Amino acid sequence: MAERHRLEVSEVGGVTVIRFTDKKILDEANIQELGQELFGLVEEENRKSLCLNFTNVDLLSSAALGKLITLDKKVKAHGGKLKLCNIRPQIYQVFVITRLHKLFDIKNDEAEALAAF
Amino acid sequence: MTQEQWFWTSSARIPSETQAGYPFVQQLLDQMKQNQWCERDIFGVHLAVEEALVNAIKHGNGYDADKLVEFTFQLSDDCVRVAITDEGAGFAPGDVPDPTDDDNLELPSGRGIMLMRNFMSNIEYNDRGNHVVMEKRRGQPDDEQCNSKTSA
Numbered sequence: 001m002a003e004r005h006r007l008e009v010s011e012v013g014g015v016t017v018i019r020f021t022d023k024k025i026l027d028e029a030n031i032q033e034l035g036q037e038l039f040g041l042v043e044e045e046n047r048k049s050l051c052l053n054f055t056n057v058d059l060l061s062s063a064a065l066g067k068l069i070t071l072d073k074k075v076k077a078h079g080g081k082l083k084l085c086n087i088r089p090q091i092y093q094v095f096v097i098t099r100l101h102k103l104f105d106i107k108n109d110e111a112e113a114l115a116a117f
Numbered sequence: 118m119t120q121e122q123w124f125w126t127s128s129a130r131i132p133s134e135t136q137a138g139y140p141f142v143q144q145l146l147d148q149m150k151q152n153q154w155c156e157r158d159i160f161g162v163h164l165a166v167e168e169a170l171v172n173a174i175k176h177g178n179g180y181d182a183d184k185l186v187e188f189t190f191q192l193s194d195d196c197v198r199v200a201i202t203d204e205g206a207g208f209a210p211g212d213v214p215d216p217t218d219d220d221n222l223e224l225p226s227g228r229g230i231m232l233m234r235n236f237m238s239n240i241e242y243n244d245r246g247n248h249v250v251m252e253k254r255r256g257q258p259d260d261e262q263c264n265s266k267t268s269a
Contacts, residue, residue: 026167027135027136028135028171028175029135029136058160059160059163059164059167061164061167061168061171061229062168062226062227062228062229062232063171063226065228066224066225066226066228067225069223069224069225070225072223073223090156090157090160094164094232097231097232097235098216098217098228098231098232099216099217099222100222102222103222103223
């Protein structure tokens, strides 16, 4: 298993729950690393049920959104499901402004997300 | 752009590295907090400034170590003003495709300017496209949570 610096990964009932170590996901180098770690879960570890928990996240840039979009494509290409949860209102506004709330399956909290798999 | 009484100004030139601007951005956010700007406005300015700086470094200067990004942050009682200039060839903001179009929704890039426009009160580029000025007026757009100063 690859060493991870940007993610905290756990398993709950067959679902891979992912939290972010950075409160502000802004730095380009960190975002590149974040993307590699997320994609590795799908492409190298063949995980198919992913839940991204944004509890710790205060800010994320458009570049980070780009990684989430790419992750969503990879999960779907592998026949899996991706859900997002615990997005604070200001961050959710970013998803609404960019219409990405229509692309992603966003749940209020982790329990709701896990129940939806 | 507006005429304001700026009581705080910070200007610098930084290399084309995305972390180079962090200390200056943090100073701006600290000043906003000290002057009782609400969290929502601080969030919006933070995001817009980060997007604009990354655009200057990445798209404007192409991460060229020989090129600098120059910026000025200013604060008045009711306004934050951010001016950023890169040394690139420039671009036409109108040529950036709408990322909310169905055809573009799943593209991994192209949302930075949209976020800047949505979180700032106004934004203007020069004709060349290598200089942007953004302003955020306290409490805009309509936001009951931000229409009065927060308590200290």
